[in-house]
Amino acid sequence: MNSHLTIALHVLGFSAARAGEPITSEELARTYGTSPVVLRRVLAKLQRAGLIETQRGRGGGSVLARPASTITLREAYEAVADNQQILPRHPSGCAGRAALVLAGFVNDLCADAEQALLDRLEAVTVAEMDRHVRSQIRAPD
Amino acid sequence: MNSHLTIALHVLGFSAARAGEPITSEELARTYGTSPVVLRRVLAKLQRAGLIETQRGRGGGSVLARPASTITLREAYEAVADNQQILPRHPSGCAGRAALVLAGFVNDLCADAEQALLDRLEAVTVAEMDRHVRSQIRAPD
């Protein structure tokens, strides 16, 4: 995994705060602290996943493709995780029956643990994230 | 994360199966499918964590330092994870109050999701892993 997940959540959070007004990759890059090109690489993934829509040209930028209350953070994760497993798996080069059985057990357990992690991400929507940010901004400290 | 977790579980599983007889890094490397040097790098971490004990010289090798029923797979994870977080965190370069609040929210959520993953690993002991392997070996298919 790389930094794409945190960038994606930054994008979704800021897009939600705009309430329909498009936000540019330049502004997203500046607030996140990286370059616009890096940000567009993540924007491309979010588009492919159908989470945002982007307009080119003057006045362009990105907006949420669906209501913020219908987008879970797990969807953001899956949009940017290129089929990568969080925990590494046993390789195929194991020798012997015991090693193979052990590898199968470990792989199943890793999959189960990852599922637990994804369940946590699925329990939070972009709208909830946005509400949290709004409340914290209005009530400093 | 690298492959050290799967190697560590391989080590603990095979050590448990030996019931006190030391196992060499050469045999562990052969059954896992890598080189003995790579394996010893993981063995060093498991030693530092107090999960195995290793003897040099002829007839040497590694044995479990504690009963298999008292070692959880989470301990193995923490022995090999060099303080690394599974999910990446927001960088410190965020600009603006909204970005900082959002980063804090995301970081907290990531920590929570990781905790859910670790809980799954903590629920399994090396002894249970060993029992599973033994039962599967005796009853093929």
Next chain:
DNA sequence: GGAAATAGAAACCATATCGGTTACATTAAC
């Protein structure tokens, strides 16, 4: 129609990580 603003994408580079190998030192049993 032209200028400006914006996204899209490819290419390249510097850096870090990782697994593998080699080499050598250290330890313990026989």
Next chain:
DNA sequence: GTTAATGTAACCGATATGGTTTCTATTTCC
């Protein structure tokens, strides 16, 4: 002292990553 084993450092090649540059495509505004 020979043999078998761990401990560790050094190096190499492959891969991933983030950053930058450059160019193209699109859209709006004048």
